[in-house]
Amino acid sequence: MARRPARAVLLVPLLLLMLIVGGCGERAGSGAPVTLVFKHAKILGPADPLPDLLQRFEARHPGVRVQSEALTWSSDEQHQFYVINLEGGSPPFDVMMLDVIWVPEFARAGWILDLTPFVPAAERDAHFPAAIEPAVQSGRLWALPWIMNVGLLYYRRDLLAKYGFTPPETYEALAAQVRRIRSGEGDPRLDGYLWQGKQYEGGMVNVLEALWANGARLLDDVGRPFPDRERARESLAFLRGLIESGVSPAWVTAADEELTRRPFGDGRAIFLRNWPYALDLFELPDSRVRGKVGVAPLPRLRHGPVGAASTGGAHLAVSARTRHQALAVDLARFLTSEAAQRAMTEGAALRPSRPSLYQDAALVARDPSLPALLGLMEKGHPRPITPYYLMLSTTLQPEFSAVLVGRKSPDGAIRDGAAQVEHLLRAITP
Amino acid sequence: MTDRRLAWILLAPALAVLGGLTVYPALWVLWLSLQYRVPVFSISRWAGLEHYAFLAVDTRFWNAAWVTGVFTACSVALECALGLALALGLRGQHRGRRMALALLLLAWALPSVVTAKMFEWLYHPAGGLVNFLAGGRTINWLGDPDLALPALIAADVWRATPFVTLLCFARLLTIPADLYEAAQVDGAAGLQAFTRITWPLVRPILLVALLFRTLDALRAFDIMFVLTGGGPAGATETLTVYAYRTLFQTLQIGFGSAIGVVVFAFVMVVAVAYLWVINRQDQTA
Amino acid sequence: MRAGRARDGLVLLALAVYAAPFFWLAMTSLRPDTELLPLTHLWPSRLTLAHYDVVFRQSLMPRALVNSLGIALLSTLLAVGLGALAAYALARLPVRGRSVILLGMIAATAFPQIATVSPLYLLMRALGLRDTWLALILANGSFTLPLVIWLLAGFIREIPRALEEAAVVDGAGRLATLRWVVLPLVAPGMASAALLAFLFSWNEFLFAYSLTATEASRTVPVALALFPGVFEVPWGDIAAASLLASLPPILIVVGFQRYLVRGLLAGALRE
Numbered sequence: 001m002a003r004r005p006a007r008a009v010l011l012v013p014l015l016l017l018m019l020i021v022g023g024c025g026e027r028a029g030s031g032a033p034v035t036l037v038f039k040h041a042k043i044l045g046p047a048d049p050l051p052d053l054l055q056r057f058e059a060r061h062p063g064v065r066v067q068s069e070a071l072t073w074s075s076d077e078q079h080q081f082y083v084i085n086l087e088g089g090s091p092p093f094d095v096m097m098l099d100v101i102w103v104p105e106f107a108r109a110g111w112i113l114d115l116t117p118f119v120p121a122a123e124r125d126a127h128f129p130a131a132i133e134p135a136v137q138s139g140r141l142w143a144l145p146w147i148m149n150v151g152l153l154y155y156r157r158d159l160l161a162k163y164g165f166t167p168p169e170t171y172e173a174l175a176a177q178v179r180r181i182r183s184g185e186g187d188p189r190l191d192g193y194l195w196q197g198k199q200y201e202g203g204m205v206n207v208l209e210a211l212w213a214n215g216a217r218l219l220d221d222v223g224r225p226f227p228d229r230e231r232a233r234e235s236l237a238f239l240r241g242l243i244e245s246g247v248s249p250a251w252v253t254a255a256d257e258e259l260t261r262r263p264f265g266d267g268r269a270i271f272l273r274n275w276p277y278a279l280d281l282f283e284l285p286d287s288r289v290r291g292k293v294g295v296a297p298l299p300r301l302r303h304g305p306v307g308a309a310s311t312g313g314a315h316l317a318v319s320a321r322t323r324h325q326a327l328a329v330d331l332a333r334f335l336t337s338e339a340a341q342r343a344m345t346e347g348a349a350l351r352p353s354r355p356s357l358y359q360d361a362a363l364v365a366r367d368p369s370l371p372a373l374l375g376l377m378e379k380g381h382p383r384p385i386t387p388y389y390l391m392l393s394t395t396l397q398p399e400f401s402a403v404l405v406g407r408k409s410p411d412g413a414i415r416d417g418a419a420q421v422e423h424l425l426r427a428i429t430p
Numbered sequence: 431m432t433d434r435r436l437a438w439i440l441l442a443p444a445l446a447v448l449g450g451l452t453v454y455p456a457l458w459v460l461w462l463s464l465q466y467r468v469p470v471f472s473i474s475r476w477a478g479l480e481h482y483a484f485l486a487v488d489t490r491f492w493n494a495a496w497v498t499g500v501f502t503a504c505s506v507a508l509e510c511a512l513g514l515a516l517a518l519g520l521r522g523q524h525r526g527r528r529m530a531l532a533l534l535l536l537a538w539a540l541p542s543v544v545t546a547k548m549f550e551w552l553y554h555p556a557g558g559l560v561n562f563l564a565g566g567r568t569i570n571w572l573g574d575p576d577l578a579l580p581a582l583i584a585a586d587v588w589r590a591t592p593f594v595t596l597l598c599f600a601r602l603l604t605i606p607a608d609l610y611e612a613a614q615v616d617g618a619a620g621l622q623a624f625t626r627i628t629w630p631l632v633r634p635i636l637l638v639a640l641l642f643r644t645l646d647a648l649r650a651f652d653i654m655f656v657l658t659g660g661g662p663a664g665a666t667e668t669l670t671v672y673a674y675r676t677l678f679q680t681l682q683i684g685f686g687s688a689i690g691v692v693v694f695a696f697v698m699v700v701a702v703a704y705l706w707v708i709n710r711q712d713q714t715a
Numbered sequence: 716m717r718a719g720r721a722r723d724g725l726v727l728l729a730l731a732v733y734a735a736p737f738f739w740l741a742m743t744s745l746r747p748d749t750e751l752l753p754l755t756h757l758w759p760s761r762l763t764l765a766h767y768d769v770v771f772r773q774s775l776m777p778r779a780l781v782n783s784l785g786i787a788l789l790s791t792l793l794a795v796g797l798g799a800l801a802a803y804a805l806a807r808l809p810v811r812g813r814s815v816i817l818l819g820m821i822a823a824t825a826f827p828q829i830a831t832v833s834p835l836y837l838l839m840r841a842l843g844l845r846d847t848w849l850a851l852i853l854a855n856g857s858f859t860l861p862l863v864i865w866l867l868a869g870f871i872r873e874i875p876r877a878l879e880e881a882a883v884v885d886g887a888g889r890l891a892t893l894r895w896v897v898l899p900l901v902a903p904g905m906a907s908a909a910l911l912a913f914l915f916s917w918n919e920f921l922f923a924y925s926l927t928a929t930e931a932s933r934t935v936p937v938a939l940a941l942f943p944g945v946f947e948v949p950w951g952d953i954a955a956a957s958l959l960a961s962l963p964p965i966l967i968v969v970g971f972q973r974y975l976v977r978g979l980l981a982g983a984l985r986e
Contacts, residue, residue, distance in 0.1 A: 072941075072943060073943055074943075077941065080928070081928065081929070083470065084845065084846070084928035084929075085928065087469070087470065087840070088840075088843075088845060088846075105470075108471060109470050109471060109472075199659075199661055199662070199663070251570075251573075253573070253662070254570075254573050254662070258947075387471065388471075390680075391680045391681065391682070394675070394679045394680050395680055398490070398660075398661075398663060398664050398667075401661065401662065401663045401664075402663035402664060404663075405575055405662050405663045406575075407575050407662075407663045407664070407665070408663070412489075416488075416489045416490065419484075419487070419488070419489075420488070420490065423484045423488075423685070424680065424682065426466070426480070427466035427467075427468060427473060427475075427477070427682060427684065427685065428468065428471070428473060430475060431889075433808050433809055433889060434808070434809055434810075434811075436804070436808060436889050436890070437804040437808035437809060437810045438804075438810075440800040440801060440803060440804035440808070441800070441801050441804045441805070441810065441816075443797045443800065443801075444797040444798060444800065444801035444860060444864060445801070445816075447793075447797060447853075447856065447857050447860060448823065448857060448860055448861065450857075451835070451838075451853055451854065451857035451858075452823055452826065452831065452857050452858070452860075452861070453823075454834070455831040455834035455835055455838065456826065456830065456831060456834075458834035458837075458838075459830050459831060459833060459834050462833060462834065462837075469837070469840075519726055519729070520726060522722060522723075522726075523723055523726050524723055525720070525723045526723060526727050528972060529727060530726060530727055530730050531972060531976070532968050532969055532972060533727075533730040533731060533733060533734040534730055534733065534734075535968045535972065535975065535976075536734055536737060536964075536965065536968050537733065537734060537736075537737070539914060539964035539965070539967060539968045539975075540737070540918075540961050540964055541917065541918035541920070541935070541936050541939075541960055541961065541964065542918060542920060542936075543918075543920055543936040543937075543939050543940050543960070544740075544936075544939065544957045544960050544961050546940075547939060547940075547953055547954075547957050548736055548737065548739075548740045548957060549736070551739075551740065551743060551950055551953070551954065552736055552739065554752075554950070556752050556753040556754065557751050557752040557753060557754045557950060558754065559736075559739050559754070561754075562754045562757070588733075588736065593979070596976065596979060596980070597979075597980065597983050597984075600976075600980050600984070635983070635984070638983050638984070639983065642983065645825050648827070649827040649828065649829065651828065651829060651920070651921050652920040652921065652936070655920075656920075656940050669829075670827070670829045673829050674829060674832075674921075677832070677833050677836075677925075678925060683833050683836075683837070686833055687830075687833045687834075689829075690827070690829050690830035690831075690832070690833060691830060693827050693829055693830060694826070694827055694830040697825055697826075697827050698822070698825065701822070701825045
């Protein structure tokens with residue numbers, strides 16, 4: 001039995017084969033034509049305006065091809081994909097679509113190109129301040145806003161009108177309206193207020209909005225956690241109270257955007273906190289709540305303002321290692337230009353990052369909610385702008401989640417969360 | 431060539447691989463645990479024992495240690511009891527022994543990710559078999575902080591009991607039948623036969639099974655990570671899951687390594703303790 | 716006699732119930748989507764292969780299956796190849812510090828993966844091996860190597876020395892004895908060790924999850940854990956993917972049961 005030599009003979013070419021197959025995933029774009037790789041998440045909505053836009057770009061730049069590649073669905077996976085490829089040194093893409101909260105992190109890590117020399121100041125000012133702020137670090141611009149989001153309160157116009165209510169300005173009023181409407185309707189399957197309480201970034205957004213609604217911040221000016229402890233405690237207690245009092249069903253602690261949008265779209269809830277994309281889906285011809293849905297700013301708690309919603313959205317950035325800097329920047333600027341954003345607003349359930357488009361006559365005729373959204377977007381503000389936001393978020397999410405499921409007191413969560421964040425910051429800031 | 435030299439030539443490749451990929455990382459993780467390391471931001475600084483000092487007062491760490499302890503103790507106890515019972519039941523089996531073992535070993539051989547997904551589906555509030563058999567109630571097994579850990583333990587017991595069964599079964603087969611016959615003649619049967627004959631002979635192997643299962647349960651990661659992700663709200667977050675999240679979600683390589691070192695220490699202490707007990711038992715036997 | 720047969724039947728039934736979760740998973744993979752949620756009837760009204768179709772055509776499982784197979788085979792090759800040589804040296808040849816090395820092997824089998832994953836991650840990153848087959852082959856192979864050495868050393872020691880001495884008398888050197896006398900005799904033991912190493916590598920999750928990034932090297936457990944669901948979780952598809960992921964383990968348990976059992980028992984009974 002010729003075991004040992006046979007094995008050795010097998011091993012060597014196999015190892016070589018593996019190295020070749022496994023080692024090189026991407027092949028570099030060959031000479032001409034120039035190929036730009038554009039990585040983005042799948043665009044949802046009635047139509048996909050992207051292929052058309054990319055064709056227009058190619059027409060303007062003869063000899064250039066844009067290869068559009070979709071990312072996986074989950075935001076966490078997209079982030080992991082980017083981190084692994086960008087850390088590796090030679091990422092196989094040139095232009096990338098980033099969640100706004102990743103921009104400071106990627107800038108600090110040196111993975112994206114400084115766009116300041118390429119983008120005139122006027123172009124910066126054409127976008128919402130809340131969109132530009134996260135893209136600026138040390139006075140330099142690192143990404144261009146592409147899609148804008150803000151947290152909204154959806155409500156059933158028909159139900160509120162039936163009981164003579166206007167959209168609530170305080171959460172107390174919201175809870176009272178829920179109780180009144182539910183007892184009036186007598187439908188046990190009608191839920192009150194749906195929001196995202198699952199342990200993920202979306203849950204963090206909901207908690208932040210509750211903090212801001214009470215005038216509390218997550219970090220102070222020098223980055224220390226929970227400067228307004230008492231107000232933060234009230235906010236967390238309020239969220240847990242929504243579940244305990246039955247204003248919100250217990251399953252919101254495991255719900256994300258889609259799991260809450262669907263019941264509301266089936267007519268089984270009175271209020272919903274979600275992003276603007278849901279509105280388009282509620283107004284589809286076969287939607288059960290078509291024509292019955294209104295949007296309003298998020299209510300406030302005792303110490304905060306009305307409409308303290310979180311902004312969100314996507315930006316376009318250029319890989320620092322791209323071999324076609326000017327072209328890639330051109331692509332990013334083209335896709336975020338007014339014309340392109342207009343095309344995207346018409347085609348998909350997306351909202352632009354340029355205030356001017358919200359008052360554009362043609363667009364408003366198609367979508368009358370735009371002017372109202374404009375006001376809401378201007379009132380919203382971004383999540384803490386720091387390269388370490390994701391680290392902060394993943395550290396605090398379990399603490400907040402523990403409060404929402406009733407496993408921890410708000411005080412305990414704040415105390416432990418602060419200790420963990422401080423430990424984290426000790427590593428980051430010497 | 432002398433035997434000695436040949437020995438080293440034959441040993442060298444294995445020792446090289448082990449040295450580079452097992453021993454070196456084991457030492458490296460100790461070194462890392464004394465640093466602040468966040469490669470994404472090029473942070474690399476000496477931290478000394480700061481991570482360990484923090485762990486001593488970190489409620490999340492103590493919660494994870496508690497979950498790990500409860501998980502290990504309950505799983506191992508149930509596995510050993512159930513494993514022995516199944517082995518006793520199998521002992522009288524004459525036909526279909528291969529089939530019987532195959533059905534059992536299947537549970538053990540499946541990838542733990544498959545087991546996790548399988549139980550996630552079984553526990554599903556609306557589509558799960560468990561709720562269906564319980565009369566159509568919609569109990570949220572994995573979403574309720576009080577039910578998640580027992581549900582996880584049940585899944586792990588299902589997966590690991592066959593290993594204990596196999597060990598006990600193999601030992602039971604070596605007990606000659608005439609021992610039992612002689613006992614019956616003497617008037618001892620049933621429970622006495624068990625306590626006088628079976629138990630003393632099976633106890634050593636059960637202890638070995640206990641050792642293996644305890645070490646495995648302390649190191650377990652796949653099943654809780656995929657089944658619940660450590661949730662809800664840390665109810666099933668073991669030390670391994672805490673370490674993993676710290677390493678690859680918050681990207682704190684230094685701090686995560688410290689948690690890993692703690693797991694390492696626990697495992698080694700348990701291994702040494704068990705081996706000492708087994709050694710003593712061998713000496714008195 | 717009849718009571719014995721009835722008893723046998725009962726025991727088999729009990730074990731079938733024990734394995735029921737797996738059969739339920741198999742049935743789920745053939746159940747049409749509309750009958751999955753909520754569960755109203757135990758048996759589906761009809762069977763469908765739609766889920767397997769989705770898994771083969773639209774998911775990353777096919778590529779993951781190839782990755783897993785290649786990585787498992789090669790890491791088994793590595794572990795058993797190096798392990799057999801080392802085991803022979805430790806079992807039969809004079810090695811200074813043999814007991815220390817053996818003790819080290821035993822200790823190494825208890826190493827928690829979570830402790831070595833961060834250094835391995837940094838190591839693979841430094842070597843540029845992230846997202847490659849080689850990284851996992853090395854990680855898996857080295858993790859199973861101590862157990863393989865320990866098992867094989869035990870099996871080799873069971874071979875009567877007289878056989879080797881006879882070969883020496885016939886004029887064979889150590890290497891020839893190893894090749895022509897020892898290895899053939901320890902082949903069943905090597906098969907057992909190989910099966911255990913293969914199973915470990917096939918089922919391995921933590922290293923695979925941490926050291927891979929894309930479908931270039933993603934193995935089956937990782938692909939299963941990351942099975943995509945846009946809005947709702949596709950349980951039928953996941954069940955089908957799980958079944959595919961379980962094929963090699965099932966094959967081993969059904970087809971190579973004897974070797975598997977021998978390996979498991981040898982590991983435990985040789986303290």
